[in-house]
Amino acid sequence: MAAAAAELPDSVLVRILALLPLRERLGAASVCRRWQRLAQDREVWRDVDGSAHPLSSRSLWLLLRRRFQPSLRTLRLRGRLRSALRQRLLSPALLAALAKRCPRLLGLYLTETDLRHLPSSSLPASLVALELSCCEIPASWFCSALPNLRHLVIRRVPAFSDRHLLNVVSGSRLKSLSLSGTYRLTDVGICRAAPRLEELETLRLIRCGVGDSAAGSIGLYMKRLRLLELGEAHGLTEAGLKSLGSLRSLETLDLHLPLSPGAVIAVCRALPGLRSLQLRGLRFEDGITDQIRADFPFCSFSKAP
Incomplete structure (x- = not known):
């Protein structure tokens, strides 16, 4: 080579x-x-992906001192959350050094990282995107504002709750929000946060506490939504789904919900900009698929079992 x-x-x-x-x-x-x-x-060293293997704090310090450049834009890291040693990958001192060394860092993506000892104020203020997957966070996280944060992804972080979401929206103007496996997030929390999510363009809520009230708040406040994905929301009924018909800018709708195809068709008819419809977990009778394609000729349609 x-x-x-x-x-x-x-x-x-x-x-x-x-x-x-x-x-x-x-x-x-x-x-x-x-x-x-x-x-x-x-x-x-513009984009660094260290998520393939767990890193130690020592290894990360060496990378920071010897390799990382001021040009660094995105950083992906994997900790040792499942290790018996429970080594802490990040520290306030390391994050402070990272912010100083890489002032243009825009995206931080963490997997299996224990953050319970780390105040959210330690996060670089330059962050535009933050992703946490299988991490542990304290109850006080996100109390400190991240003024530049626009994109937040939370996957399988059981501690993430209504309080965390309210903290985020009080100090950030999000453009996209993806929450998956956040079982402590409730209908009430989504309703309270919705008025501060008016600039949201992408929303994914999977295995969260989404019910009819939350769907009503989404339809009432999030008028700029272009993509909406809802999955495994057992509290959402056809009445709540109907309220999504007010999202006139919606282009992509992805539902994995046990609702009737008729209710889905009804709400789609109220969405003039819809261009992509994905349905999962629905039982289709003969002719329903053909009816959807006929009713929405300019909309790509797919269904999965």
């Missing part, structure tokens, strides 16, 4: 190095002097 790469210009090789997994990217610096020089290029 090194012999073939010798014929490539530096600009092309830098792009190739930037596509390598983290371990291979680090190993490339030991191939030859040219690769060592190119491996330090800021383009190589």
Whole structure:
């Protein structure tokens, strides 16, 4: 590979190095002097994905000091939440050093990371996107405002509750919100947060406490929604689904709900901008699929069992 790469210009090789997994990217610096020089290029360290393997705090400190560049835009990390050692990947000091070293960091994506010892005020203020998957957070998280935060994804974080959502919306103007497996989030919390989510364009609520009241608040306040996905919301009935007909800007509707196809068709008829309809978990009688395609000829339609 090194012999073939010798014929490539530096600009092309830098792009190739930037596509390598983290371990291979680090190993490339030991191939030859040219690769060592190119491996330090800021383009190589614009996006860093360390989520393939758990990292230790020590390893992350070494990366920060020796490799990370001010050009860093996105950082993906995996901790050791399931390890018996429960080593803490992040600390306030490390995050402070990260914010100083990489002032343009826009996206932080954490998997299996214990954050209970970490105040949310430690997060870099530059963050535009934050994703937490299978993490542990304290009850006081998100009390400190993240003024630039526009995109929030929470997956399988059981501690995430109404209080967390209200803290987020009080200090951030979200454009997209995706919550999955947040069982402590209730209908009441969504209703209280909805008036502060008027700028939301993408909303995904899967295995959350979504009921008719929450659906009514979504239809009342989130008029800019372009994509809405609702799944496994056992408290949502056809009455609540009907209230979504006021989302005139909605382009994509994805439902995995045990509702009648007739109720879905009725709400879709009230959505003039609908271009994509995905239905899962519905029982289709003969002719229903053809009726949906006939009623919405400009809308792509798919269904899954």
